[in-house]
Every structure is written in C-alpha cells, then in structure tokens.
Amino acid sequence: MNTSVVSPGRAGLILLLTGQMLPLIDTSITNVALNSITHSLQATATELELIVALYGVAFAVCLAPGSKLGDNLGRRRLFMWGVAGFGLASLLCGMAGNIAQLLAARIVQGAGAALIVPQILATLHVTLKGSAHAKALSLFGGIGGIAFIVGQMGGGWLVSADIAGLGWRNAFFINVPVCLLVLALCRRYVPETRRETPSRIDxxxxxxxxxxxxxxxxxxxxxxxxxxxxxxxxxxxxxxxxxxxxxxxxxxxxxxxxHPLIPLRLLQLNSIRFGILIAMLFFSVWSGFMFCMALTMQTGLGMAPWQSGNSFIALGVTYFISAWFAPRLIARYSTSTILLTGLSIQMVGLLALIATFKHWGMHNTALTLAPATGLIGYGQALIVNSFYRIGMRDIQPDDAGAASAILSTLQQAALGLGPAMFGAILLHALQNHHGDYTQAVNIFLIVETAMMLALALATLRMRQHLRLPVVKTCQAVK
The missing domain is CATH 1.10.287 (Helix Hairpins)
Incomplete structure (x- = not known):
C-alpha cells in the first residue's frame, strides 16, 4: 500500500461522501418517481420492478471488479470514472423515450455506482488514522439516513414541481450537475492511492x-x-x-x-456464513419494503410524489439517529445483542404498520404512517451496523478485502433482488384480492415479518458464537 498518501482534508471528505450519496439518493428518488414513470412511459408493474432491480444487480456484479480496478489503477481515478459514468447514465435515464432505454441506462448507472462506492471506503481507510478515521467511518455509516431524507423529499418535490414540464426526468437530471461539480474538484482535494502489487480480476x-x-x-x-x-x-x-x-x-x-470472486475457504467460516444469511434476508426485505411501499402509496393511496416522499421522513430521521449512536452501543454490548435489538424493533414496526393499514386502510397519510416507519428505520440502522462487524469477525487482515467484497456483493445482490421478490408477492396478492391494496400490502408485510423472525431465531442460535470482545471485532473490521 502506498504509505506517502496525504489526508483528503475536509473538502476531500465532503467530495467522497457526496459521491457516496449519489447512488443512495438515486434509489430513493427512483422510488418516489415510480407512478410518474408509469403514466409517462406506460410502464407495467413488472417493468417498474426491473427499473429498480436491474440497477441493484448491475451494482452487485460490478462491485468486486470495481474494487480491484481501484486497487490496481488508482482509487481516485476509478472514483472519477464512476462519477462520470453515473452522471452520463443519469442524463440518459432522463432522456429515455421508452422503458427499454430507461432499463439500459439504469444498468449503466448501477455499474457506475459500483465503481464509486468501493473507492470511498478504501480511500478513507488508507488516508485517515485515529480519531479522524473513526469520525469518517461514523459519517460513512450515517450518511444513508441523510441521503434517504434528501432523496425522498427532494425527489418528491422535483417530480411534483414538474419543472420545465419534465416531471420524473428531473429526478435523474439533478444528478448531472452534482457529478460535474465532484469531477471538477476531485483532482484537487482527493488524494490518489493504489496497491503496490496489482491483483487480478476474476x-x-x-x-x-x-x-x-x-x-x-x-x-x-x-x-x-x-x-x-x-x-x-x-x-x-x-x-x-x-x-x-x-x-x-x-x-x-x-x-x-x-483471487476468485468468492473464495471458498472463507465460506467455511461461521461469521461469513451468518453475514451472508443477514445479507440475503435483511437487505432483500429492506429494498422490497421500499419498492412495495412506494408503489402502494402512489398507486394504491393515490399520493402525489411529494406526499409519498414525505411519508418516509420519519424513517430517514430515526435511521440517521440510530446509525449515529450505534457505534457507542456496540462498544458496550455484544453485536448479537445489537442485532437482536434491531430485529425486534423492526418487527414491532412492521406489525405496527400492518395494524396501521388495517385501521386506516386507503386513508393513510404521512402522519399516520410515521410511528410505524420510524420504528422500522431505527431498527434497520442497528441491523446494518451489526452486519459487517459480524461478517468480518473471524477474518484475518490479509483476507479483509476479499471478505468485504463477498459481503458487499451479496448485500447489493439482495438489494437488487428484493423488489422483484416482494413486488411479485404484492402483485400476486393484488390479483387474488381484486386490487385491494390494503389486503395486498399486509400480505407482503407479513412475509417480511416472518423473514425477520427467522433471522432473529438464527441469531439466537448463533448467539454464543457472536459474543466476542469488542476490540477483536474492531480489528477485524479494520
């Protein structure tokens, strides 16, 4: 590793975190634009699933090669390539004249995101030390809540405002000037780093x-x-x-x-196996929840995009608060305790949401949904913060990159598959209940609650293996 690198400084850190926010905000913006895309491009519910899912799958597939390319060719260079590709794909998304063009642009957008994200964490890891490193990682972990709020509120406003008559297209066009700004300042403020010995890509x-x-x-x-x-x-x-x-x-x-894409010897470790289980169950539930709820609120409840976006503000706020305090809780309690707490809170939130739909039905508003979604957001952040700590527990320093790539790839794969899985459940329930969204949404929420219960039971079974000294966990993550 290059030891002569300099710290990115405050400006460089802001640029890197802005790059991280681009893919996160885009996911939220796309969800609030679903109904407008349906009317504009005559998209079916299945095509809406693909708009979200293809992005996630492209992200997952390109993540490991993107990380290796950054190690070999320079992380700042790959970060800039990713931002440029993401910006160009966003422009193409906004210009799409039909669903096929939009789906193709979304694949390119996912690939661009996969070039961006690995470089950020790696750059922070090799250029920052001590308290600066810890603060940067806390910001890296908590930025998801901020991005979620900005994406939901900003995306909803952009679509509803219908600036220049472009409607949902503005939700993609807004990425272009942000990408240009990051590219203009990146060379000046973000240091270049790379591995001293290149590694081959599988x-x-x-x-x-x-x-x-x-x-x-x-x-x-x-x-x-x-x-x-x-x-x-x-x-x-x-x-x-x-x-x-x-x-x-x-x-x-x-x-x-x-270096295979997924080293088999690492799959022998209980920590990696359990991390994979968390990735496949939790992250598919997470992305499926966001897609199905956005579709329900816009198509079922008839909310405008800005109303749909505002309905998730409580979730984003509680997620950010929980993510900010999670490292302190993890320093005091075992990761299994934090994970079980997060799962319990999320399950209570899901059950509360089921009760909310049973009581309010199609008359739900952002206010009536806030208590349940707030609980869900708080629990989600605890689960996310436990994910890498558990998955990386038994990993030696030389295997940290490979193990992180396994977990990240499966995480993104689950995020991509979630909308297809739960979208299919929602659509099937709608067909069986003659278009009754109240019944259909509760069916997919019951399935999600059952999956979280299964993960909680698996955690209880693994509890003795997951109870470990905090210092060892931190070393594994680093």
Missing part, C-alpha cells in the same frame, strides 16, 4: 455471478405476468449448474493461487 466468476443473478431476477420479476412459463422455470433451474460452475471456478483459481 472475470469468469464475475460473468457467472451475472448470469446466476439474472436467472433469479427475471423469473421472479416476470413470473406473475408470464404465468410462470417454461423459459422462466428453466432459468430458475439454471441457477443450480451456474452455482456449481462458480464453485469449480473458485477451486481452480485457488489452486492457481489467484
């Missing part, structure tokens, strides 16, 4: 992962609309040989002393 593993995720994504997204025709069933069955080929490829890479 392109075969990356391709297999892309194919596997597509074989999961498209059947789940298109299944209800295509009545689970044989090509969709064949694609689902195809995930089995693709998974086997990924294992063979990983074994081959390890025999050659190369």
């Amino acid at each position: 392109w075969t593993g990356t391709l297999l992962l892309a194919l596997l995720l597509c074989c999961l994504l498209f059947p789940m997204a298109l299944g209800p609309q295509w009545h689970w025709s044989w090509p969709l069933k064949a694609a689902l069955i195809g995930t089995l040989p693709l998974g086997y080929l990924m294992i063979l490829n990983a074994r081959k890479k390890e025999r050659e002393d190369a």
Whole structure:
C-alpha cells in the first residue's frame, strides 16, 4: 500500500461522501418517481420492478471488479470514472423515450455506482488514522439516513414541481450537475492511492455471478405476468449448474493461487456464513419494503410524489439517529445483542404498520404512517451496523478485502433482488384480492415479518458464537 498518501482534508471528505450519496439518493428518488414513470412511459408493474432491480444487480456484479480496478489503477481515478459514468447514465435515464432505454441506462448507472462506492471506503481507510478515521467511518455509516431524507423529499418535490414540464426526468437530471461539480474538484482535494502489487480480476466468476443473478431476477420479476412459463422455470433451474460452475471456478483459481470472486475457504467460516444469511434476508426485505411501499402509496393511496416522499421522513430521521449512536452501543454490548435489538424493533414496526393499514386502510397519510416507519428505520440502522462487524469477525487482515467484497456483493445482490421478490408477492396478492391494496400490502408485510423472525431465531442460535470482545471485532473490521 502506498504509505506517502496525504489526508483528503475536509473538502476531500465532503467530495467522497457526496459521491457516496449519489447512488443512495438515486434509489430513493427512483422510488418516489415510480407512478410518474408509469403514466409517462406506460410502464407495467413488472417493468417498474426491473427499473429498480436491474440497477441493484448491475451494482452487485460490478462491485468486486470495481474494487480491484481501484486497487490496481488508482482509487481516485476509478472514483472519477464512476462519477462520470453515473452522471452520463443519469442524463440518459432522463432522456429515455421508452422503458427499454430507461432499463439500459439504469444498468449503466448501477455499474457506475459500483465503481464509486468501493473507492470511498478504501480511500478513507488508507488516508485517515485515529480519531479522524473513526469520525469518517461514523459519517460513512450515517450518511444513508441523510441521503434517504434528501432523496425522498427532494425527489418528491422535483417530480411534483414538474419543472420545465419534465416531471420524473428531473429526478435523474439533478444528478448531472452534482457529478460535474465532484469531477471538477476531485483532482484537487482527493488524494490518489493504489496497491503496490496489482491483483487480478476474476472475470469468469464475475460473468457467472451475472448470469446466476439474472436467472433469479427475471423469473421472479416476470413470473406473475408470464404465468410462470417454461423459459422462466428453466432459468430458475439454471441457477443450480451456474452455482456449481462458480464453485469449480473458485477451486481452480485457488489452486492457481489467484483471487476468485468468492473464495471458498472463507465460506467455511461461521461469521461469513451468518453475514451472508443477514445479507440475503435483511437487505432483500429492506429494498422490497421500499419498492412495495412506494408503489402502494402512489398507486394504491393515490399520493402525489411529494406526499409519498414525505411519508418516509420519519424513517430517514430515526435511521440517521440510530446509525449515529450505534457505534457507542456496540462498544458496550455484544453485536448479537445489537442485532437482536434491531430485529425486534423492526418487527414491532412492521406489525405496527400492518395494524396501521388495517385501521386506516386507503386513508393513510404521512402522519399516520410515521410511528410505524420510524420504528422500522431505527431498527434497520442497528441491523446494518451489526452486519459487517459480524461478517468480518473471524477474518484475518490479509483476507479483509476479499471478505468485504463477498459481503458487499451479496448485500447489493439482495438489494437488487428484493423488489422483484416482494413486488411479485404484492402483485400476486393484488390479483387474488381484486386490487385491494390494503389486503395486498399486509400480505407482503407479513412475509417480511416472518423473514425477520427467522433471522432473529438464527441469531439466537448463533448467539454464543457472536459474543466476542469488542476490540477483536474492531480489528477485524479494520
């Protein structure tokens, strides 16, 4: 690692965190623009799922190669490439004349985000020490709540304001000047860092992962609309040989002393396995919740985009507060306790939301939804803060990058698959209940609560393994 790098300073830190906010804000903005996109491009509910899901899958597939490219070619350089690609894709999203063009631009946008995000954490890690490092990581962890609030409120206002008659397109165009500003200042304030010894990228593993995720994504997204025709069933069955080929490829890479996309020896660790379980259950529930709730509020409750955005302010505020204080709680209590607390609070919030829809039905407002969504947001932040600490618990320093790539890739894959999974559940429930959103939304909320209960039971089973000295956890994360 280059030891002569300098600190990014306050201006550099702001630029890096702004880059981090771009993909996070974009997710929120896209959710509040769903109904406007439906009317403008005559999009179906399945196509709306793909608008969200393809972005997440492209993000997941390109994340590990993006991290390796940053290590080899320079993290500031890849950060700037990612910002430029993200800005160009945002412009193309706003100019899209049909759904096919929008979906293609969203894939490029996800790839751009995957170049941005790995460089930020790596740059902070190698350029900052001591208290400055700790503060930067706290900001890195808490920025999600701020981005969520800005995306929901700002996106809702942009779409509703209909500036220059562009409607939902402004939600994407707003990224362009922000990207240009970051690019203009990046060379001056962000230091360049890279690995001294380049590492090879597992392109075969990356391709297999892309194919596997597509074989999961498209059947789940298109299944209800295509009545689970044989090509969709064949694609689902195809995930089995693709998974086997990924294992063979990983074994081959390890025999050659190369670096497979997912090192099999790390999958032997209980901490990594449990981290994968958290990633697949929690993050799919999280993204599925945001998509289905946005669709319910705009299409079902008839809320305007700004009203839909404001309905999640309580969630964003409590998420930020919880994320800010979570490191102090983790310093005092075991990670399993924090995780169980977060899961319990989120399940109470989900049950409260079910009760809210049963009582208020289609007359819900941002005010009636606030208590339940506030609880959900507070619990979510505790779970997110526990995720990497648990997953990285048994990882040696030399394996930190590979383990982080596994967890991050699966996290983003789950975020991409969540809208397809729970969107299909919501649409199926709507068909069975003759378009009754009150019944349909509660069905998908019950499924999400059950998944969080399963994760809580798994945590209780793993509790003895997860109770460890705080210092060891911190060292593993670093």
